[in-house]
Amino acid sequence: MQLVTPGIGLIFWMLVSFSLVLYVLGKYAWKPIMKGIHQREDSIEKALEAANDAKKEMLQLKAGNEQLLRDAKDERDALMRDARKVKEAILDEARVKANEEAGRIMENARENIQYEKMAAINDLKNQIASISIEIAEKLIGKELENKKQQHELTEKLLKDVKIN
Amino acid sequence: MNREIISLNLSNIAFKFENRLMIRKLLHTARLQVVLFALLLSGFTYGNTASHDTITSPSVPAHEQTEKKAFDAGKMIIDHIVDAHEWHILTYNDFHLSIPLPVILLDNGKLVSFSSGHFHHGHEAYRGYRLMMEGEYEGKIVKTLEDGETIDASAKLPLDFSITKNVLSLFISVLLLCIIFISIGNKYNKNPNTAPKGLQSLLEPLIIFVRDDIAIPGLGKKNYARFMPFLLTVFWFIFLNNLLGLVPIFPGGANLTGNIAITMVLALFTFAITTFNGNKSYWKHIVNAPGVPWWLKIPIPLMPIVEIVGVITKPFVLMVRLFANMTAGHIILLGFMSLIFIFGNMNIVAGYGVSIFSIAFGVFMSLLELLVAFIQAYVFALLSSIYFGMAMEEHEHTEEHTTEH
Known part of the structure; x- marks a missing residue:
């Protein structure tokens, strides 16, 4: 029955030692340990939260960057489109202008030609008139001399005319 | 006998004390365990004295008498698990x-x-x-x-008030506890917010285990912090002493947690803390349980008596469970070792033959005891925390009771 009879000595020493160990560990071990664990858990939780926030921010930043890139691309495309339009417009304008210029030059040339032509015709008319008069003068002069000679002279004069 | 206790003990592991129903069930099994143990223990001591009688009986031939005296398993086992005034290490013939x-x-x-x-x-x-x-x-x-x-x-x-084997072992373990945990506590003070190192990292998971799986489920997040020192001390005291008890030679080997005086003081601490922390509704449920018909309280205070018995049973069960589990483990181990000498006394070859099996079973039992060492510390701390939690619980289902009856 020694097994199931608690001894007074052991009870006494156990009461003393356990109370002591409870007090000592409670004050010098469990308090700092629990505090330390709690603090660390808090700091880990905060760090995790911060990391999560940073991740979210990163995602947002990335999305922003992408948006920026897309915008830039769009702008570039728009610019290119505009440039192309401007180029085409310039080209068209140039073409129109060139055509106009060419037209004008042609017109001028035509006018000049007409003018020159008119001048030449006038000149020719004048010459023909003078020649005709000369011929007529000569014809009138010769007619009186000889019929045959008259013919010959006319022939000869006509040859002169052809030269012109 | 031992197998039954072990199986009962293992059945305890299965419990995840989620709700009140389970706790009641557990208390019931624990009570059963006490009764069983008491029955078996009486059987054991009876067997022991019976074998003792055969030794001194004059009808036994002389040579057998001396051989029997050379090795008495029952006496050897009891000598090893009870307290002693000297710390016996070995005996060789007369030395x-x-x-x-x-x-x-x-x-x-x-x-x-x-x-x-x-x-x-x-x-x-x-x-x-x-x-x-x-x-x-x-x-x-x-x-x-x-x-x-x-x-x-x-x-x-x-x-x-002698410094017996158990008292010395108690001092050694208390000293060890102080050295280990104060040094760890200093580490937390010195480098806060750093990863645990060395011994700190070995013990910290178990400290967190006590907090997250023992204190918080039993007491709730609001109240647990106040009881952490006691629960941690109890858990580590029992766990360390269970492990020290498994070490066969000095400074281990004292069956400290398998001593009823030690478990009694531990249970008394739990009882005292429960009683001092009991709130109004806890006492009301004991003295005048709401929802119970009046004739169960007056003229014979049947329910109050039952409740008071329940209050006393809780620490009593704690005391007996730890004591019985640890003692049983030691008895089984010593029993296996005794088999070698019992057979060896019959025939030297049989002794050697049996030793193979005895050692194999001994190793198995030691491993099982490692598990039991942890589980018993866990169960003691967990039940303590549940008892504290029950004493501090605010009863919201009082109305339910009254409407039922």
């Missing part, structure tokens, strides 16, 4: 190697102290005291008459 421990007696208000070596393992009396090795006062120090031999039957037994 005894043991550490004598101080004897401190309080005899009629007089403090007497001397080394237990003077008793010569109970063979001699010293200064009018004698250490009894058998009989009614087995293991106790009694007063002798003037001749120094016969027991003074008229004198009261002196109060024994």
